[in-house]
Amino acid sequence: MDITKHWTGRTERHCQLLVDFFLLADLTNFMRIRLNWRIVWFLLKVTVTECYQFSNYQRGFDIVNRKKIRSVSMDMWKPYIMSTKRYVKDADSKIVFDRFHISKHMNQALDDVRKHENTILRKSGNGTLTGTKYIWLYAEKNLPKKYRKIFNELKNSDLKTARAYSIKENLRNLWNCTTVEEAMEFWKRWYFWATHSRLDPIIKKAKMIKKHLSGVMAYFTHRITNAIAEGMNSKITTIQKMAYGYRNKEHFKTAIYFHCGNLELYPEIH
Numbered sequence: 001m002d003i004t005k006h007w008t009g010r011t012e013r014h015c016q017l018l019v020d021f022f023l024l025a026d027l028t029n030f031m032r033i034r035l036n037w038r039i040v041w042f043l044l045k046v047t048v049t050e051c052y053q054f055s056n057y058q059r060g061f062d063i064v065n066r067k068k069i070r071s072v073s074m075d076m077w078k079p080y081i082m083s084t085k086r087y088v089k090d091a092d093s094k095i096v097f098d099r100f101h102i103s104k105h106m107n108q109a110l111d112d113v114r115k116h117e118n119t120i121l122r123k124s125g126n127g128t129l130t131g132t133k134y135i136w137l138y139a140e141k142n143l144p145k146k147y148r149k150i151f152n153e154l155k156n157s158d159l160k161t162a163r164a165y166s167i168k169e170n171l172r173n174l175w176n177c178t179t180v181e182e183a184m185e186f187w188k189r190w191y192f193w194a195t196h197s198r199l200d201p202i203i204k205k206a207k208m209i210k211k212h213l214s215g216v217m218a219y220f221t222h223r224i225t226n227a228i229a230e231g232m233n234s235k236i237t238t239i240q241k242m243a244y245g246y247r248n249k250e251h252f253k254t255a256i257y258f259h260c261g262n263l264e265l266y267p268e269i270h
Contacts, residue, residue, distance in 0.1 A: 059087065069094065071222035075101035076212045097215035098226040099175050105205050106168040107137050112201035113164040128154070129161060136165055139172065164202055167194050180220045187213070235260055 061069075069088050073096045074080045085091040114136055118129040132154065135147050143151055155162050171190055177183035194206035209216060219225075239255050246252035 061087075071096055071218070071224050073098050073222075073224045073226050075226075076105075076208070076215070081215075092214065093218065094222070095215045096218045096222050096224055097212055099219065100226060100230060102209060102216065103168075103172065105208065106171055106202075109199075109201035109205040110136055110161070110164045110168045113199050114161040116201075117160050128157075129159070136161060140169055160199060163197060164199050167197060167199075167202055174216075175219065177220065180217055183217060183220050187217075232260065 066087060067089055071094045072084050072088060072091070074084070076097050081095065084095055088094060111133065114129055114133065121128055122130065132150075135143070135151055135154070138144075138147070155165065167190075170193075174183060174186050174190065177186055191206055191210060195203050197203065236256055239259050240246065240252070243252075243255065246255070
């Protein structure tokens, strides 16, 4: 199927990126879905641009320096994985799936359980879970004091959401393991618990993580995460919000350097 014919007025570069994206992400079946092409174009343009930039970044290293890459931390997005396999030698043993992105997936599963259960409870006039979304998304050790009383009551109840929360929180202990063997034993116990929980969102996420298990276990060899990069991204997002956006990219770049560049702003005292 000639997909470029649908993009009247689009540049050749965009069409080529689109073709590259379909080849990379193996989404040719997606073309059969009948959707508004303008909406599809917008979504794909954003995704293709991100994928293209990631591949372009890796192409920026010459072959000698690519061979020096010891590990790559990322989320479980297929284009990232395929791009790394294309440009990094022995990528299968070097890809580490970031623990914080895995936690994010488990939070999504937990919230899906909460929403479904809340809908059922509200139909019977029970508002127990109403307004509790963000309480469940905290790690227990980071829970603000003002929420502790209500959280303890919810956690000790027979709610499905409470069960999902326990499974989600228990997975955090995986990264406390000291060896691959210990981590694998922990994983087997956790996976059995998750897949026998009768909570569909939890089961789906557990199976998704299992498909990428080699990259999860690679953490215990390389011990890297995206924490520094994610922290920097958070700072940059805050800078943008404080200014209500920037029309000029150079001004935005200057603000980032100013706030994140560890500048010595105090005068020297002689």
